[in-house]
Amino acid sequence: MSHATGLQYLKKGVLPHMWCSGCGVGVMLGALVRSFEELGYERKDTVVVTGIGCTGKTDDYLVTNALHTTHGRALAYATGIKAFNPKLHVVVLMGDGDSVTIGGNHFLHAARRNMDLTAIIINNFNFGMTGGQFSGTTPADAITQTSIYGNAERQLDISALAELAGANYVARGTPYHVWELKTNIKEALSKKGFSVVEIYSPCPTHFGKNNKMKEATAMLQWLKESGLPVEKYNSLEKSARKGFFAVGKLVDREEPDFNTRYEEIRRRAMNLKV
Amino acid sequence: MELGRKVKLMQGNQAIVEGAFYAGARFYAGYPITPSSEIAEESAKRMPLLGGIYMQMEDEIASMAAIIGASLAGAKSFTATSGPGFSLMQENLGLAVMGEVPCVVINVQRSGPSTGLATKPAQSDVMQIRWGRHGDQSVIALCPASVSECFTLTVTAFNFAEKFRVPVILASDEVVGHMRENITIPSPGELAVAERKKPTGEPAAYKPFIADEDGVAPLASYGSDYVFHVSSSMHGPDGYSNNNPANAAWRVAQLHKKIEMHREEIIITKTFDTEDADILFIAFGATTRASRAAALELRKQGIRAGVLQLMTIWPFADKKIASLGERAKTVVVPEMNYSGQVAGEVQRILGAGADIRKVNSYNGEIITPQDILKAIL
Numbered sequence: 001m002s003h004a005t006g007l008q009y010l011k012k013g014v015l016p017h018m019w020c021s022g023c024g025v026g027v028m029l030g031a032l033v034r035s036f037e038e039l040g041y042e043r044k045d046t047v048v049v050t051g052i053g054c055t056g057k058t059d060d061y062l063v064t065n066a067l068h069t070t071h072g073r074a075l076a077y078a079t080g081i082k083a084f085n086p087k088l089h090v091v092v093l094m095g096d097g098d099s100v101t102i103g104g105n106h107f108l109h110a111a112r113r114n115m116d117l118t119a120i121i122i123n124n125f126n127f128g129m130t131g132g133q134f135s136g137t138t139p140a141d142a143i144t145q146t147s148i149y150g151n152a153e154r155q156l157d158i159s160a161l162a163e164l165a166g167a168n169y170v171a172r173g174t175p176y177h178v179w180e181l182k183t184n185i186k187e188a189l190s191k192k193g194f195s196v197v198e199i200y201s202p203c204p205t206h207f208g209k210n211n212k213m214k215e216a217t218a219m220l221q222w223l224k225e226s227g228l229p230v231e232k233y234n235s236l237e238k239s240a241r242k243g244f245f246a247v248g249k250l251v252d253r254e255e256p257d258f259n260t261r262y263e264e265i266r267r268r269a270m271n272l273k274v
Numbered sequence: 275m276e277l278g279r280k281v282k283l284m285q286g287n288q289a290i291v292e293g294a295f296y297a298g299a300r301f302y303a304g305y306p307i308t309p310s311s312e313i314a315e316e317s318a319k320r321m322p323l324l325g326g327i328y329m330q331m332e333d334e335i336a337s338m339a340a341i342i343g344a345s346l347a348g349a350k351s352f353t354a355t356s357g358p359g360f361s362l363m364q365e366n367l368g369l370a371v372m373g374e375v376p377c378v379v380i381n382v383q384r385s386g387p388s389t390g391l392a393t394k395p396a397q398s399d400v401m402q403i404r405w406g407r408h409g410d411q412s413v414i415a416l417c418p419a420s421v422s423e424c425f426t427l428t429v430t431a432f433n434f435a436e437k438f439r440v441p442v443i444l445a446s447d448e449v450v451g452h453m454r455e456n457i458t459i460p461s462p463g464e465l466a467v468a469e470r471k472k473p474t475g476e477p478a479a480y481k482p483f484i485a486d487e488d489g490v491a492p493l494a495s496y497g498s499d500y501v502f503h504v505s506s507s508m509h510g511p512d513g514y515s516n517n518n519p520a521n522a523a524w525r526v527a528q529l530h531k532k533i534e535m536h537r538e539e540i541i542i543t544k545t546f547d548t549e550d551a552d553i554l555f556i557a558f559g560a561t562t563r564a565s566r567a568a569a570l571e572l573r574k575q576g577i578r579a580g581v582l583q584l585m586t587i588w589p590f591a592d593k594k595i596a597s598l599g600e601r602a603k604t605v606v607v608p609e610m611n612y613s614g615q616v617a618g619e620v621q622r623i624l625g626a627g628a629d630i631r632k633v634n635s636y637n638g639e640i641i642t643p644q645d646i647l648k649a650i651l
Contacts, residue, residue, distance in 0.1 A: 011514070043501050044497065044498065044499055044500075044501050045497060047496045049343075052506075057515075059503060059505070060514055060515050063501065064501065065496045065497075065501050065502060065503070066503040066504070066505075066513075067343065067346060067373075067503075067504050067505075068503070068504070068505035068506055068507055068515075069339065069366075069369065069506055070339070070365050070366055070369055070506055073335060073336065073339045073366060076331065076332075076335065076336035076337075076339035076340055076343070077339040077340065077342060077343040078343060079329070079331075079336070079339075079340050079343065080301070080303060080329070080339065080340030080341060080342060080343025080344035080345075080347070080351070081343040081344065081346060081347045081496060082343075083301070083327050083329055083340070083344065084300075084301050084327055084343075084344040084347040084348065084349045084351075085347040085348065085495075085496065085497050087497060088347065088496055088497050105332050105333060105336075106332060106336055108332070109331070109332040109336070262322075262327065265322060266322040266323075269322040269323055270322070270323065
């Protein structure tokens, strides 16, 4: 049996890609286009919306429809696209800066509205494109270019936030767990309602360099050793979970999405004839 | 909307919604703000019945983003706001310029700075509308002075947006937004309604940023056979990132040129008794009304006064002002801001030696005919 390559969704002549050795964005892109192929997505029915940053460059590699937006606002643009044309597959690719730092408000409300979007988030724990400053997901005490003595702020948990705000589907993956990642991306794409795949991702160039994981393999090693399957992670006592994180599907529910609810309300309005 | 011509008593803000629906708008995204909220309320009530979508977003940044997204999915889309919200929209408004995305932004101007006098009128965003975004860019902005013009200029705003692939700003003010007047809603077909040009060639050959002779490129919709990219970053004819300096120069110039090319069509003015005017009022929005009353009063006293109303404030009516200003001995520019934002433009055109009288209100009160007469007599 031949595996999907997803090559038909990639622009010809743009490889090798621009991301640093060891970065997770390329792995995500590979998993994404393979998922498109396995799900039979048509280029014309697919819109990839990106923000700004390393992950925000992804649209340049794709031959689907695309909208490359402003920093942090990709979800709001995607909301407009999906609300007006629910038939489109709308996929939003963001980093931790786009999704929950500058764009945190849009993330909360896209989840609360349960917009039928798939948000794929490369969480590399810092602002990579601008040279490695701390973001909303940088762990406390971590060293970055703007926290050289250690980060005074606490780390935001993207998956927990997505669950709390109302996402229908939440999964966490890593580029080390690459086949599981594709499975989660496919599930997220297939899910009606707001779905989130958070990808803990190496940034050896900046985050790793500053935090004793300078080699690309060192960060992958860390993801391999710290990422536990959800069931295993959940079976641990809370005190034993320190230093580990869950990998896999975290949330799966069937609340109606925005467009479904809007059509219900529309029918109510038509019957009332306001 | 029921078909056929009809006369109705309505508010300016409501007439804007009627105009938007007449023009075919089927997507609204906004965040409530005084004195524009009636536009959101009316849109929320009517959109579901018209088959359209009303979205109340988490802020004005998201509202601007959502109408751009919806437009690229094929909608005629709009939002409405006032000063603080308009400030928040600026960055994404810049994307609509850069990506050449048709949409309409209503700014019902209120008194500032900052939160200011939230319920009081102003005309103090004239320069923010023109220059409020980073990066050098041209915009189209229209100013209604009556409830009837709220309707017609909203239709015009959508038409310009569709024809030229640009965001169009409709800048009314609290007075025009909240006043009630009788208006005649035209029958369908009575006013022209423009639709964006769609690509017609081979889908694989479609380049969303290659303009036709009219300076405007056809725009597909997401989901059609024409797959395309739109980007806030500098991009080539195909919409993909492009850092080539020659390409950047071509793109920036093209964004300006397509508006320059159609300047005569875009600049809409009205004149009242200007042929022999010694005193020329140059007015826009609510101050047009006080100016007309003042001019009529002067005529009664034997003074030849006339009014030039700028229905388009950007691009600025340089030629018209130059020709009428040459004849007039005195030019009076009443406006609800401190700096004389329009008066400065008039001075630029007529020169430092011209007798230009500024009449300004910046306390949230409207300018009355008496205020104007006091300033010039």
